[in-house]
Amino acid sequence: GNSVTQMEGPVTLSEEAFLTINCTYTATGYPSLFWYVQYPGEGLQLLLKATKADDKGSNKGFEATYRKETTSFHLEKGSVQVSDSAVYFCALVELTGNQFYFGTGTSLTVIP
Amino acid sequence: EAGVAQSPRYKIIEKRQSVAFWCNPISGHATLYWYQQILGQGPKLLIQFQNNGVVDDSQLPKDRFSAERLKGVDSTLKIQPAKLEDSAVYLCASGRRTDTQYFGPGTRLTVL
Numbered sequence: 001g002n003s004v005t006q007m008e009g010p011v012t013l014s015e016e017a018f019l020t021i022n023c024t025y026t027a028t029g030y031p032s033l034f035w036y037v038q039y040p041g042e043g044l045q046l047l048l049k050a051t052k053a054d055d056k057g058s059n060k061g062f063e064a065t066y067r068k069e070t071t072s073f074h075l076e077k078g079s080v081q082v083s084d085s086a087v088y089f090c091a092l093v094e095l096t097g098n099q100f101y102f103g104t105g106t107s108l109t110v111i112p
Numbered sequence: 113e114a115g116v117a118q119s120p121r122y123k124i125i126e127k128r129q130s131v132a133f134w135c136n137p138i139s140g141h142a143t144l145y146w147y148q149q150i151l152g153q154g155p156k157l158l159i160q161f162q163n164n165g166v167v168d169d170s171q172l173p174k175d176r177f178s179a180e181r182l183k184g185v186d187s188t189l190k191i192q193p194a195k196l197e198d199s200a201v202y203l204c205a206s207g208r209r210t211d212t213q214y215f216g217p218g219t220r221l222t223v224l
Binding site: 004034036041042043044045046049088091099100102103104105 | 116118145152153154155156157160168203204212213214215216217220
């Protein structure tokens with residue numbers, strides 16, 4: 001079956017620190033991979049996505065590379081800001097299916 | 113373009129009462145999803161519509177939950193009767209295709 005596993009949080013970093021949030025997946029086919037971000041009191045927002053192996057998704061300084069050999073899609077940012085404090089969700093959808101599978105989320109707090 | 117709209121934003125009810133949530137997707141989006149997000153967890157798909165037809169409702173507790181999208185646009189999700197464990201945020205999402213979803217702000221339900 002399909003599933004997504006994220007590193008557990010919460011993660012607390014100082015401003016300008018380097019961020020990595022690990023995500024690995026299990027899929028029966030060839031999924032598209034996503035990172036969504038959820039700010040306090042809001043719904044999920046699409047942060048970035050990658051649709052095939054070796055694709056790199058990027059947005060707002062965040063990057064993630066679709067690694068088929070390690071079934072991973074780790075989220076990285078070189079220098080985090082206080083405004084990046086949120087919960088980050090890794091997700092996948094199979095190309096032949098319809099259902100999204102979400103990880104449990106990783107809470108990030110960036111302190112000044 | 114306007115985003116996904118949901119109402120109400122918050123609802124508090126007692127167990128065994130009924131409640132309904134409303135979602136207006138982004139204009140032109142044929143696919144609509146309802147998710148349940150329990151505190152500290154990732155969203156769990158309840159039901160997916162393509163236009164006004166149900167694509168996947170395998171995780172919808174049909175003894176108490178129902179959803180409809182009569183004209184292929186707005187959708188309502190109903191819980192009757194509510195249980196304590198239904199306390200969660202109910203997220204609506206829409207998309208043009210099944211590989212990207214755009215989320216509304218959610219409805220936070222508290223069952224006492």
